[in-house]
Amino acid sequence: xxxxxxxxxxxxxxxxxxxxxxxxxxxxxxxxxxxxxxxxxxxxxxxxxxxxxxxxxxxxxxxxxxxxxxxxxxxxxxxxxxxxxxxxxxxxxxxxxxxxxxxxxxxxxxxxxxxxxxxxxxxxxxxxxxxxxxxxxxxxxxxxxxxxxxxxxxxxxxxxxxxxxxxxxxxxxxxxxxxxxxxxxxxxxxxxxxxxxxxxxxxxxxxxxxxxxxxxxxxxxxxxxxxxxxxxxxxxxxxxxxxxxxxxxxxxxxxxxxxxxxxxxxxxxxxxxxxxxxxxxxxxxxxxxxxxxxxxxxxxxxxxxxxxxxxxxxxxxxxxxxxxxxxxxxxxxxxxxxxxxxxxxxxxxxxxxxxxxxxxxxxxxxxxxxxxxxxxxxxxxxxxxxxxxxxxxxxxxxxxxxxxxxxxxxxxxxxxxxxxxxxxxxxxxxxxxxxxxxxxxxxxxxxxxxxxxxxxxxxxxxxxxxxxxxxxxxxxxxxxxxxxxxxxxxxxxxxxxxxxxxxxxxxxxxxxxxxxxxxxxxxxxxxxxxxxxxxxxxxxxxxxxxxxx
Amino acid sequence: xxxxxxxxxxxxxxxxxxxxxxxxxxxxxxxxxxxxxxxxxxxxxxxxxxxxxxxxxxxxxxxxxxxxxxxxxxxxxxxxxxxxxxxxxxxxxxxxxxxxxxxxxxxxxxxxxxxxxxxxxxxxxxxxxxxxxxxxxxxxxxxxxxxxxxxxxxxxxxxxxxxxxxxxxxxxxxxxxxxxxxxxxxxxxxxxxxxxxxxxxxxxxxxxxxxxxxxxxxxxxxxxxxxxxxxxxxxxxxxxxxxxxxxxxxxxxxxxxxxxxxxxxxxxxxxxxxxxxxxxxxxxxxxxxxxxxxxxxxxxxxxxxxxxxxxxxxxxxxxxxxxxxxxxxxxxxxxxxxxxxxxxxxxxxxxxxxxxxxxxxxxxxxxxxxxxxxxxxxxxxxxxxxxxxxxxxxxxxxxxxxxxxxxxxxxxxxxxxxxxxxxxxxxxxxxxxxxxxxxx
Numbered sequence: 001x002x003x004x005x006x007x008x009x010x011x012x013x014x015x016x017x018x019x020x021x022x023x024x025x026x027x028x029x030x031x032x033x034x035x036x037x038x039x040x041x042x043x044x045x046x047x048x049x050x051x052x053x054x055x056x057x058x059x060x061x062x063x064x065x066x067x068x069x070x071x072x073x074x075x076x077x078x079x080x081x082x083x084x085x086x087x088x089x090x091x092x093x094x095x096x097x098x099x100x101x102x103x104x105x106x107x108x109x110x111x112x113x114x115x116x117x118x119x120x121x122x123x124x125x126x127x128x129x130x131x132x133x134x135x136x137x138x139x140x141x142x143x144x145x146x147x148x149x150x151x152x153x154x155x156x157x158x159x160x161x162x163x164x165x166x167x168x169x170x171x172x173x174x175x176x177x178x179x180x181x182x183x184x185x186x187x188x189x190x191x192x193x194x195x196x197x198x199x200x201x202x203x204x205x206x207x208x209x210x211x212x213x214x215x216x217x218x219x220x221x222x223x224x225x226x227x228x229x230x231x232x233x234x235x236x237x238x239x240x241x242x243x244x245x246x247x248x249x250x251x252x253x254x255x256x257x258x259x260x261x262x263x264x265x266x267x268x269x270x271x272x273x274x275x276x277x278x279x280x281x282x283x284x285x286x287x288x289x290x291x292x293x294x295x296x297x298x299x300x301x302x303x304x305x306x307x308x309x310x311x312x313x314x315x316x317x318x319x320x321x322x323x324x325x326x327x328x329x330x331x332x333x334x335x336x337x338x339x340x341x342x343x344x345x346x347x348x349x350x351x352x353x354x355x356x357x358x359x360x361x362x363x364x365x366x367x368x369x370x371x372x373x374x375x376x377x378x379x380x381x382x383x384x385x386x387x388x389x390x391x392x393x394x395x396x397x398x399x400x401x402x403x404x405x406x407x408x409x410x411x412x413x414x415x416x417x418x419x420x421x422x423x424x425x426x427x428x429x430x431x432x433x434x435x436x437x438x439x440x441x442x443x444x445x446x447x448x449x450x451x452x453x454x455x456x457x458x459x460x461x462x463x464x465x466x467x468x469x470x471x472x473x474x475x476x477x478x479x480x481x482x483x484x485x486x487x488x489x490x491x492x493x494x495x496x497x498x499x500x501x502x503x504x505x506x507x508x509x510x511x512x513x514x515x516x517x518x519x520x521x522x523x524x525x526x527x528x529x530x531x532x533x534x535x536x537x538x539x540x541x542x543x544x545x546x547x548x549x
Numbered sequence: 550x551x552x553x554x555x556x557x558x559x560x561x562x563x564x565x566x567x568x569x570x571x572x573x574x575x576x577x578x579x580x581x582x583x584x585x586x587x588x589x590x591x592x593x594x595x596x597x598x599x600x601x602x603x604x605x606x607x608x609x610x611x612x613x614x615x616x617x618x619x620x621x622x623x624x625x626x627x628x629x630x631x632x633x634x635x636x637x638x639x640x641x642x643x644x645x646x647x648x649x650x651x652x653x654x655x656x657x658x659x660x661x662x663x664x665x666x667x668x669x670x671x672x673x674x675x676x677x678x679x680x681x682x683x684x685x686x687x688x689x690x691x692x693x694x695x696x697x698x699x700x701x702x703x704x705x706x707x708x709x710x711x712x713x714x715x716x717x718x719x720x721x722x723x724x725x726x727x728x729x730x731x732x733x734x735x736x737x738x739x740x741x742x743x744x745x746x747x748x749x750x751x752x753x754x755x756x757x758x759x760x761x762x763x764x765x766x767x768x769x770x771x772x773x774x775x776x777x778x779x780x781x782x783x784x785x786x787x788x789x790x791x792x793x794x795x796x797x798x799x800x801x802x803x804x805x806x807x808x809x810x811x812x813x814x815x816x817x818x819x820x821x822x823x824x825x826x827x828x829x830x831x832x833x834x835x836x837x838x839x840x841x842x843x844x845x846x847x848x849x850x851x852x853x854x855x856x857x858x859x860x861x862x863x864x865x866x867x868x869x870x871x872x873x874x875x876x877x878x879x880x881x882x883x884x885x886x887x888x889x890x891x892x893x894x895x896x897x898x899x900x901x902x903x904x905x906x907x908x909x910x911x912x913x914x915x916x917x918x919x920x921x922x923x924x925x926x927x928x929x930x931x932x933x934x935x936x937x938x939x940x941x942x943x944x945x946x947x948x949x950x951x952x953x954x955x956x957x958x959x960x961x962x963x964x965x966x967x968x969x970x971x972x973x974x975x976x977x978x979x980x981x982x983x984x985x986x987x988x989x
Binding site: 126331524 | 557558560569570643647651654655672675676677678679680681682683684685686687689690691712713719720721798799826829831832833835849850853854855856857858859864866867868869870871944946950951952953954956978983984
């Protein structure tokens with residue numbers, strides 16, 4: 001296989017470079033997009049096809065301890081959905097938590113070439129990297145859970161801000177993470193240490209600390225910006241899933257105080273109504289705030305009807321859900337760092353709550369004025385598998401289809417939203433923004449999400465079809481790093497994918513603070529805790545340092 | 550090498566505790582360890598007794614062979630077999646385990662680990678019931694109530710008390726042992742039991758009944774006092790235990806093979822996991838299996854992430870299927886299904902049931918082990934390998950799923966499991982015409 005490739009006659013969508021459905025050529029050399037290639041370069045004729053950058057999933061759960069627990073937890077979910085071996089491409093199993101190889105192949109089949117694991121406690125970093133290594137094709141990275149870190153909380157409550165910042169930078173380095181993740185800030189201490197209780201208000205003191213969730217949120221938003229991380233603090237707000245939680249979400253966004261912050265799976269945080277009663281839609285309030293505040297971005301966390309797996313560092317939430325379903329439940333605490341809960345789940349059209357969750361997610365997409373800051377996710381596999389993305393795209397692009405689906409769902413729930421009144425249909429350009437260009441930009445991945453000269457040659461080519469679900473279900477060609485992974489719907493070439501991580505600088509003296517803490521609190525030796533380079537076969541260190549306003 | 554070398558924070562893989570604070574002093578000649586600071590008696594024996602002995606690197610049909618010849622012979626056995634089985638894996642690195650799963654995938658074989666003969670039932674119970682669990686440091690930090698069920702940590706996991714549980718001093722429990730209540734359930738009074746505050750000696754084979762009665766009491770249901778005649782434990786004792794469990798701040802039940810491999814097996818473990826889950830209505834409560842081999846937990850993890858299932862996995866149809874009892878190695882041997890066996894770091898010929906061993910003797914066997922074993926003596930191809938953790942770096946998972954890096958003390962003249970398995974995999978691919986990067 002030559003390293004030069006030319007895609008001709010395709011309808012190209014590349015919003016970052018203002019190309020909106022023009023017929024033009026795309027040239028590739030040595031894994032990058034270039035101006036031109038030699039005349040004898042291999043040619044792909046994309047006539048009648050749509051050419052766009054590879055998809056970027058900025059929030060999914062695909063690797064690490066919690067994912068692997070969920071994976072081995074549900075043989076019933078794998079059995080009906082097998083992935084046979086094709087030549088050297090490994091076999092595996094699917095379902096809502098596929099095996100690692102299958103995860104990579106199936107993302108690629110949909111045209112996705114980057115996927116970020118969204119929640120890893122630092123102690124689980126080594127395990128996560130081992131799994132990411134076995135997740136082929138896609139480029140990847142992970143976000144580091146720091147909002148329930150006992151050591152960081154102690155530094156924060158003592159007002160040791162410089163050391164807090166150095167400790168955060170140390171942790172990002174030593175675990176080879178990409179961004180800072182907050183989950184239910186401050187909720188672990190009451191959960192683990194105070195008989196399974198939780199925090200519910202941003203200004204409520206956290207038992208065991210002279211701290212509130214708001215102080216933790218503010219500190220981690222600030223440190224993400226101060227360190228100049230490519231992606232800002234990635235926040236799973238308090239009170240996920242509770243009626244009336246939109247107020248907490250608004251407060252969280254206000255806490256950013258104009259600085260950049262990303263609110264994840266915001267659908268789960270956009271509920272009106274009273275605690276303990278049925279939720280109503282607060283999509284309008286949430287979208288209005290985000291439309292007005294360019295420092296805030298979000299991914300939706302759309303719910304899709306059918307099988308899902310709830311897996312989250314928000315353990316108290318899963319205990320609540322478990323007590324409704326009485327189904328099997330996993331709780332897994334990580335010392336000093338995180339909690340975790342897992343339950344099998346199914347979103348059902350006739351259930352009021354599930355139907356309104358589905359409708360609220362769509363409202364968020366459709367009411368948002370800026371698709372660059374309200375991007376697509378299902379919080380795979382929490383709102384449903386990533387394999388639902390084609391259907392979700394059709395829901396956004398096809399009003400008659402959307403209304404027909406809405407009519408099959410709980411009518412009371414749908415009537416409590418504005419969904420049927422919204423006529424908007426996403427254009428192809430907008431789809432490319434919410435699935436590619438937007439997430440790439442929010443992640444600060446300058447070479448992804450577009451097809452300009454110098455970009456990574458991660459490209460998807462779909463047949464142009466009226467039924468957008470069918471169209472996005474299987475790319476005809478997928479080019480990863482300049483090589484054809486899928487050629488005319490067939491796997492051709494294996495590809496490993498790179499791990500993206502950051503390495504902000506810090507004062508090494510911080511280890512004098514951290515080591516004694518480890519000796520008191522941890523069960524592993526301080527020296528054995530950092531993850532060595534050996535766990536990253538192909539790595540990309542994304543630069544940091546430009547402190548953000 | 551002339552001076553003694555010290556390895557700090559070395560990781561001991563003798564048991565599932567995977568203590569990572571061992572101070573190893575390597576003899577000046579660089580071929581043995583003279584001191585293993587912080588290690589328990591089992592760990593000391595593991596490190597200090599390790600010698601590089603003069604075995605051939607490989608034997609094929611009992612004759613010394615070169616590595617390449619032996620790799621070729623092994624690959625041919627696997628490719629020619631209709632039902633090749635891969636087994637063992639709990640005493641090797643994750644890096645080697647990955648290669649073993651790949652081989653099973655490429656030869657459409659069977660893969661299974663020693664989990665199927667220890668905590669396999671726990672894995673099945675986990676799939677049915679779920680599990681509330683915690684990393685060992687969380688237990689060390691917070692658990693003021695600790696119950697051991699069907700295990701003898703003092704003798705089998707000698708540092709478990711001191712590092713992770715009963716005797717550990719911790720930030721939230723500065724008094725260590727004095728701040729904790731220790732209970733023990735077993736069929737006999739072991740050395741561990743004599744260190745407990747409360748000891749319940751259950752009648753052998755009645756664990757399930759005791760657990761079910763505890764669940765009923767936790768939920769406020771009626772339990773008849775005939776429970777004592779059935780189990781040997783009085784209703785009053787059970788009620789007292791339940792009150793203690795409900796009223797602690799953070800409770801844990803550690804369970805061993807005394808529960809998973811006795812009458813009731815996965816039903817026992819399911820009952821125990823359900824009990825721990827139920828208790829979360831009152832307080833924070835977790836349950837953890839106490840695993841034996843140094844990296845059996847890594848084997849569960851690797852097989853799970855690569856196939857979706859933890860053990861007992863079969864690729865005969867070109868994709869993974871899971872069925873304990875069908876694809877577990879004892880069963881594929883005893884039924885006579887397997888027609889070749891690749892064994893890594895295990896000795897089934899010494900500890901499998903008789904029918905399984907009889908079949909094993911009739912099929913070509915390949916072994917990888919640092920020392921001769923009963924199985925290697927029966928093998929068509931036997932590799933001598935370097936010992937993981939002593940000579941070989943890599944990754945292992947502690948019994949609570951925490952991954953740790955090995956810090957080997959000195960080099961071995963023998964290759965490691967990973968190298969040999971990768972070579973076999975590559976030879977298998979050559980023989981089967983599977984391109985390494987090109988797919989079609």
